[in-house]
Every structure is written in C-alpha cells, then in structure tokens.
Amino acid sequence: MKPKSADILILNGTILTMDITDTILKDGGLAIVQDRIAAIGPAAEFSGWRAARVIDAGGGIIMPGLINTHTHAAMTCFRGLADDLQLMSWLNDHIFPAEAKLDAQKVYSGTLLACAEMIMSGTTCFCDMYLFEDAVAHAADDAGMRAVVGEVLYDFDSPNYGPIAQGFEYTRKLIDTWQKHPRVNIAVEPHSAYLCAPELLQEASDLAQDFKLPLVIHLAESKSEVSQIKARFDRTPVEHLTELGVLAPNVVACHCVELAENDIALLKRYDVKVAHNAESNMKLASGVAPIPRLLREGICVGLGTDGCASNNNLDLFLEMDTVAKLHKAKTLDPTVMDAQTVLKMATLKGAQVLGLESTVGSLEPGKKADLIIVDTARPHLTPMYNPVSHMVYAARGSDVTTVIIDGTIVLKDGQLRTMNLDSVINDVNKIAQEIMAK
Numbered sequence: 001m002k003p004k005s006a007d008i009l010i011l012n013g014t015i016l017t018m019d020i021t022d023t024i025l026k027d028g029g030l031a032i033v034q035d036r037i038a039a040i041g042p043a044a045e046f047s048g049w050r051a052a053r054v055i056d057a058g059g060g061i062i063m064p065g066l067i068n069t070h071t072h073a074a075m076t077c078f079r080g081l082a083d084d085l086q087l088m089s090w091l092n093d094h095i096f097p098a099e100a101k102l103d104a105q106k107v108y109s110g111t112l113l114a115c116a117e118m119i120m121s122g123t124t125c126f127c128d129m130y131l132f133e134d135a136v137a138h139a140a141d142d143a144g145m146r147a148v149v150g151e152v153l154y155d156f157d158s159p160n161y162g163p164i165a166q167g168f169e170y171t172r173k174l175i176d177t178w179q180k181h182p183r184v185n186i187a188v189e190p191h192s193a194y195l196c197a198p199e200l201l202q203e204a205s206d207l208a209q210d211f212k213l214p215l216v217i218h219l220a221e222s223k224s225e226v227s228q229i230k231a232r233f234d235r236t237p238v239e240h241l242t243e244l245g246v247l248a249p250n251v252v253a254c255h256c257v258e259l260a261e262n263d264i265a266l267l268k269r270y271d272v273k274v275a276h277n278a279e280s281n282m283k284l285a286s287g288v289a290p291i292p293r294l295l296r297e298g299i300c301v302g303l304g305t306d307g308c309a310s311n312n313n314l315d316l317f318l319e320m321d322t323v324a325k326l327h328k329a330k331t332l333d334p335t336v337m338d339a340q341t342v343l344k345m346a347t348l349k350g351a352q353v354l355g356l357e358s359t360v361g362s363l364e365p366g367k368k369a370d371l372i373i374v375d376t377a378r379p380h381l382t383p384m385y386n387p388v389s390h391m392v393y394a395a396r397g398s399d400v401t402t403v404i405i406d407g408t409i410v411l412k413d414g415q416l417r418t419m420n421l422d423s424v425i426n427d428v429n430k431i432a433q434e435i436m437a438k
C-alpha cells in the first residue's frame with residue numbers, strides 16, 4: 001500500500017472525537033492536511049503515513065477545541081475592576097464609565113489578551129458582542145482564532161458608530177469586509193429587548209436573514225428584564241421577540257435564565273439556540289437558567305463565559321465544572337448534566353449554536369482541524385478511569401499544551417506562537433492605568 005502523507009500527524013493520545021456516537025479512540029492517530037482533518041483512527045493505521053510534522057500527544061487527550069458561544073472579549077480590560085455589586089450600580093457606576101474611555105486600539109489590545117487566555121485554556125472559537133468589532137475581528141485574525149463577531153446595536157448613541165442608523169451601516173461594512181475570511185464570521189447583534197426598540201430588533205432580524213447570519217441577543221437574563229418588558233409591552237421578552245417575528249433558528253439567545261412555560265415552548269418551536277453562561281449568572285446573582293429542562297425539550301444549548309468583568313475568567317474548563325455541578329445543586333438531582341452532556345455543550349453543541357457544526361465542534365475527516373491536546377500526566381488528573389469525567393470535573397485550562405486552529409499550530413508546549421504575550425499583557429496594564437487615572 002502506498003504511504004499517505006499529511007502536514008501534521010498527531011499520535012500517542014486518547015482521542016475524544018465528540019462525534020454523533022461519541023467515539024473514543026484509546027490509542028488514536030489523527031492526520032491534518034492543510035486546514036482540515038484528513039484521517040482519524042487507531043494509531044496503527046498511520047504506520048505507513050509520512051508527515052511533515054509529527055506531534056507526540058504524550059499519552060494525553062486529543063479533543064475538539066472548546067467553543068465559547070457568548071463573550072465580550074475586550075472586557076478583559078475590566079477584569080476585577082468592580083465585583084460584588086448590584087447589577088445597576090456595577091453597570092452605571094463602573095462598567096459604562098470605563099467603557100466610555102474605550103477606542104478601537106484599546107478594544108484590539110483587550111481582545112488580543114482575551115484570545116491569549118482563551119487559546120491557552122483550550123478555546124479555539126468564540127462568539128463576541130462588543131463595540132469596535134472590526135478591531136475584534138482583526139485581533140481574532142492575528143491571534144489565529146476562529147470567531148463570530150458582531151457590533152452591539154442599541155437605541156442610544158454608541159461610542160463607536162454614533163446613532164443607530166450608522167450601527168447598521170457599520171454592521172454591513174463588517175459583513176462586506178469579512179465574509180470571505182476562513183476563520184472570522186459576522187453576526188448581527190442587537191443588545192437586548194430592553195435596550196432595543198421593536199423597529200431596531202426587526203431591522204436587525206431582517207439583516208441577519210438576508211445574509212443568513214446568526215442573530216445574537218441577550219434574552220431573559222434577569223427578573224428585572226422580564227418586568228421591564230412586561231411593563232412596556234405586556235408580554236415576556238421571549239413573547240415580545242415572537243410577536244416581532246424575530247425568533248428563528250439563527251437566533252442565539254444568551255442567558256435565558258427567567259423563562260415561563262410558554263417561553264420554553266416558543267424557544268423550542270422556533271428552534272432558537274441558547275448560550276448558557278452559568279458563572280456570569282451566578283456572579284451577577286441573575287439566577288440559574290433551566291438548562292436541564294431545555295435539554296429535555298431538545299433545545300440546542302452551548303456554553304459561554306460572558307465578559308471577563310462578570311466571571312472573571314474565560315476558561316471554559318472551569319465553566320464546564322461549574323455547569324455540571326450548579327444544576328445538580330439547583331435540582332437536587334445528581335444525575336442531571338452528566339459529564340458527557342456538558343462536554344458536548346462545550347464542543348459540538350456550541351458549534352451548532354453558532355451555525356458552524358458542519359465545520360467544527362467534533363473531530364471527523366473533512367472537518368476543519370480545530371483541536372487541543374490536554375496533558376494528563378498531572379497529579380490532579382491521576383489516575384484516569386474516564387477521560388470525559390476528567391475533562392469536565394478535574395482538568396483546568398492550564399493543562400492544555402497544544403492548540404491547532406484551522407490546521408495551524410497556535411500553541412505548542414504551552415507557548416503562544418501567534419503573539420508576544422509579554423507585550424499583550426503590557427498593553428492591557430497600560431490601559432488599566434488610564435482607566436484608574438480617570
């Protein structure tokens with residue numbers, strides 16, 4: 001048999017494919033040609049292969065990169081700036097004044113730091129909502145990450161684009177600039193039902209439908225959001241979006257903490273995708289989203305960290321651990337949110353939330369090579385009876401040693417290859433000094 005050749009061949013690891021049948025290959029091999037997975041199987045099948053580069057996984061875990069379905073990456077600039085406050089005081093007295101000082105350069109630096117943190121903790125793709133998103137797209141591109149980015153749209157003037165008409169203009173320009181990029185995707189992102197008038201929500205929905213893009217929105221995040229919308233429109237936020245014709249399979253609804261029975265039925269009927277942000281909901285005391293119930297209804301749910309000011313990290317390994325435990329405590333049922341379900345939400349389901357499931361989210365021939373290697377030769381990962389259990393309950397982001405995105409090695413032996421980490425840290429420390437100085 002003629003030897004086959006690959007650009008990268010990965011051997012000596014346990015492969016968690018996260019494919020539809022949850023295949024696990026104990027001593028597996030995986031070949032990458034250009035940006036895609038060319039073959040995957042028992043290591044013995046690769047004995048005749050030639051490769052430009054062979055990576056020894058050191059007996060660790062090889063799995064799909066994690067997918068962060070909701071964040072505000074540049075909020076790394078505000079990490080630890082204000083904690084333990086009521087939501088309105090946190091926003092009005094601390095976050096909004098700090099955000100008023102942002103510009104495209106600062107957002108670029110903050111996002112680059114977020115990308116460093118995400119890559120170094122095994123995240124290969126993130127969905128972002130913020131200001132100056134063209135700078136976010138550039139930072140993600142420079143970091144070598146996959147991203148879905150969209151400019152936040154709301155009724156009041158934005159420090160970036162000014163009045164809302166220009167917000168739509170800015171979004172159209174983003175679509176125009178990035179639509180052919182292999183890793184950067186654009187979304188339309190109205191902030192929420194409480195900060196966006198009905199006309200804004202409908203125009204955003206039309207734009208997303210026209211270009212077949214995700215529509216990302218905060219939805220039913222807190223009791224106060226629900227009471228505000230009820231007072232103004234006499235219906236829940238989910239019913240409000242339904243009435244406006246916004247709900248559809250391309251909608252990524254972030255949070256979904258406060259849901260009535262009818263809301264759940266509507267999310268299911270319109271095949272809305274949900275981004276679950278457990279740690280942010282805990283820190284801001286918003287509550288616990290009824291995720292086990294949504295999963296029983298067959299609603300697609302992915303995981304998100306939300307912004308760094310309400311978490312305060314972007315490590316999806318820590319998020320998985322929290323998600324698996326939080327719902328057990330809430331429902332007093334240790335069988336809900338098992339490790340396999342949680343790991344799936346952080347990978348293949350996350351991809352489905354963002355409309356990227358045919359490209360990423362599992363390790364299968366033909367899919368893009370977005371994967372990570374986790375070093376398991378560590379005290380807290382010894383022994384290993386069940387690799388899925390370890391990835392959810394015992395591993396940390398810092399156990400990730402190698403990250404490949406779109407076939408390119410972006411982290412090797414724990415070292416970032418797409419940026420100078422020291423200078424990225426320096427830049428954000430300078431921004432923090434400016435913020436402190438007022």
Ligand SMILES: [Zn+2]
Nearest residue numbers: 218254306307
């Ligand atoms: Zn958010």
